[in-house]
Amino acid sequence: MSQTQTLWWASESFWKKMAIWITAASAVVLIFLTFDTVAKITAGGKRVPAYSVINHRIDYVFDEKRNHQVPVIGPVEPLFGKVLSEAEAKDLVSKGKLTTQAKNCMNCHTLLGNGAYFAPDLTKSWLDPAWGSKEVREQLMVDFLMDPSDKLHNALGRRMPKLGITEEEARATVAFLKWMSAIDTNGFPANFKPIDQADAAPETAPPPVESAPVPAL
Numbered sequence: 408m409s410q411t412q413t414l415w416w417a418s419e420s421f422w423k424k425m426a427i428w429i430t431a432a433s434a435v436v437l438i439f440l441t442f443d444t445v446a447k448i449t450a451g452g453k454r455v456p457a458y459s460v461i462n463h464r465i466d467y468v469f470d471e472k473r474n475h476q477v478p479v480i481g482p483v484e485p486l487f488g489k490v491l492s493e494a495e496a497k498d499l500v501s502k503g504k505l506t507t508q509a510k511n512c513m514n515c516h517t518l519l520g521n522g523a524y525f526a527p528d529l530t531k532s533w534l535d536p537a538w539g540s541k542e543v544r545e546q547l548m549v550d551f552l553m554d555p556s557d558k559l560h561n562a563l564g565r566r567m568p569k570l571g572i573t574e575e576e577a578r579a580t581v582a583f584l585k586w587m588s589a590i591d592t593n594g595f596p597a598n599f600k601p602i603d604q605a606d607a608a609p610e611t612a613p614p615p616v617e618s619a620p621v622p623a624l
């Protein structure tokens with residue numbers, strides 16, 4: 408075989424064209440993926456809820472079909488007792504997010520799994536049973552963020568330092584943490600047991616049945 412009879416798939420011009428086509432096709436795919444990702448991570452979408460989700464109860468329950476836990480948006484349960492408009496909620500959550508950046512919470516914590524492993528992941532900290540009860544937690548969280556140095560919050564044994572967070576910043580941070588707990592993270596963190604948020608049984612409920620007969624005196 409002479410050198411001039413190069414096979415088509417071994418010719419230089421074929422590979423030049425291939426390079427151009429593959430680059431062009433990859434660019435189209437990347438542009439599509441960029442728009443698709445932006446749609447998925449923008450607040451107000453299916454996975455990242457609108458900021459006004461902080462007006463609602465947020466739970467984290469097992470979904471049989473998806474085989475992991477998913478956030479469930481429940482009845483109206485406003486943060487600090489006040490229902491906010493979408494714009495007001497956005498302002499508050501954004502302020503909280505800026506606070507977490509300014510105080511570098513990621514230096515010790517992870518948020519949505521990103522950050523350092525010195526302190527607990529904050530993705531579901533709004534739902535941490537360690538706060539005690541759903542009614543008191545928002546104030547406890549504000550108090551904790553403003554001065555955690557004298558409080559040992561869970562069994563970790565490490566203390567969080569006082570970071571000079573004002574009450575306004577602390578409230579905004581709690582709003583940010585509540586909003587973050589409503590993000591669908593494909594089951595991260597797994598096997599997380601959320602705080603019990605069931606409402607107290609109504610007064611009219613029948614008294615519990617005695618299981619053992621009361622011994623006669």
Ligand code: HEC
Pocket residue numbers: 506507510511512513514515516525526527528529531532533535537552558559560561562563564565566567568570572580
């Ligand atoms: C120097 C390290 C450090 C920094 C910075 C830090 N934390 Fe912490 N944080 C901790 C430690 C340690 C704990 C566990 C404390 C405990 O259990 O008493 C903790 C606990 C918490 C908890 C309770 C978590 C839960 O679910 O039980 C929250 C909420 C929290 N931090 C929020 C924040 C926020 C918001 C910031 C940034 C404004 C921040 N932390 C910055 C070290 C830090």
